[in-house]
Amino acid sequence: MNRTTIDLWVGIFVTLGALALVFLALKVGNLSGGQIRSPYSLTANFDNIGGLKARAPVKSAGVVVGRIQEIHLDKQHYQAVVTIQMDGRYTFPKDTFATINTSGLLGEQYIGLEPGGDPDDLKPGDVIKKTQSAVVLEKLISQFMFSKAAEGPATK
């Protein structure tokens, strides 16, 4: 095996590796899906975000219109502050309603936007005021159980 064939093979090898990385990044990962054109950011406060994670999609009528950039806790109100990167092509009225939904029974969680009727649009940096928290299964169940317990006889 002389030197030039070795060089050729190493070249092919490295190229294959680069192709595999590109394949994984674009086709398997969401590097391509993560591109949002001329993004602007909004924030929304939720009492409870359930299992919502950064980079989860923001959808309106089922169309992805943005992604969640970052999530942190507001120390004063003990609310989750979710920063959203919105696609610059879409604007929403000021009274847009943000809910946390789940795709399917066990699927991932995302934020759904339902536009209101306000003539003014949300501007970059604005806060979405109308929000609805995630449905937490345990909470539902315990509420149900407490109400049942309250209905029952209060004797000991």
Next chain:
Amino acid sequence: MFRLVGARTINTQWRLGVMARFFGLLLWHSGSSFRRLRLTLREIYFSGVLSLTIILISGLFVGMVLGLQGYETLQRYGSEEVLGTLVALSLVRELGPVLAGLLFASRAGSAVTAEIGLMKATEQLAAMDMMAVDPVARVVAPRFWGGVISMPILALLFSAMGVFGGYLVGVVMIGIDSGSFWSQMQASVDFRNDIVNGVIKSVVFGVAVSLVAVFEGFDTDGTAEGVSRATTRTVVTSSLAILGLDFILTSFMFRG
């Protein structure tokens, strides 16, 4: 019994210390192996290109098995469409780096150990040293860096082939919708969190396997049995190192 365990432990510590010192020496002499790139390229050829077949074939089959098993389990919950996610995440995060690392250890690592061990047994290293050419710089460092460079490339290829295998079984054979296979995968595989972390893992494994391989080769006592013992030790030690490091790295990376 206890004394045996104690002696073993002390011996292990001692070897670890020697290996750490050897690693330092190796890094110290690594500058020259980048100046003479040709030597390192040669080693990338031997440890990387020649491992290509086993890596690609194993990757394909592991992906196909994941596709089959995953489908069997997922259909019970009626969520076959997340098969793509399952295959891709398990490959990119775990199986790609770990299995490629184990294969690399037994294919390339043992070969490097045997080669260096034989060079020592036939006095080639001593001859080189007498010619005022440092064997660590000329023989050991290129093999080490060749392995460190090859390993992540092999792991990426393994994962890519595995995803393709999962696609073959899931979409072509079983008939899951191709669109949902890919879109579910893309929705949940994150470039930085999953793919980059997988690459980091494979780089760490590459360093571990290559270090063990060159160290065991350099440390043989220069007899035929010594070389064969060292080769076995390379495979055992580096496999254990991969699994142990994988646990540590995983607990750091995917805890959130």
Next chain:
Amino acid sequence: MSSLVSLRDVRFSYGNRDVLHGVTLNVPRGKLVAIMGGSGCGKTTLMRLIGGQLRPRAGQLTVCGAEVPSLDREGLYDLRRRMSMLFQFGALFTDLSVFDNVAFPMREHTNMPEPIIRDLVLMKLHAVGLRGAENLLPSELSGGMARRVALARAIALDPELMMYDEPFAGLDPISLGVIGQLIRKLNDALGASSIVVTHDVQESLQIVDYVYFLSDGKVVAEGTPDEIRTSEDPWVHQFVWGEADGPVPFRYPAVPYEEALLGVQRA
């Protein structure tokens, strides 16, 4: 004539096993000196001490005017560029061709352009009679040829000091004669000094200028080949003529034979 290598009262031990108990010897410039002795008497250790691969426990050791044990790594490597060693089985690099093996020291230590290296390699191979074998791999060579290639590699940079570790071991009589003649010729042609470590008495007595006998880590006899052949020293006589019993006993030291046999029965 000044000496190129001189050892004065050099002592060495592996762990607590003493190998050399005070060796004193000189290698004059331009001479071919043999160090002989039975297996395990410390000949190879002596060579490694001169090459700086081992450090003596005590004593003075100078090579080319440099005090070897006190040299740091840089100094040692500078010194080693001026000396060369032929290993017992050649120690050719198995992954390089004959040509690349001989070119190896030149490529590592000089910036000579490739055409000049080519000419030099062919010259060296011609000197050992193997021009035309430059594209073979070491695995395709016979033992004698491999040793000659190693010799060509050892003289690649025209060393001042050549060391041969058992150059005659495991060779057929013809190859043995060829190597012997080459060692002598190359020594004279290069104007180098050579040390031959061997236990092959008859072959080396024909080619060397001076002989040291080593036994049990000490120099027990020395002299020119003629002095050695006519030596009355019983040890030298036994070694040179290969007698089974003599000052070097045939039997490993043990309790008397009768005692060992009968002692077991009595117990």
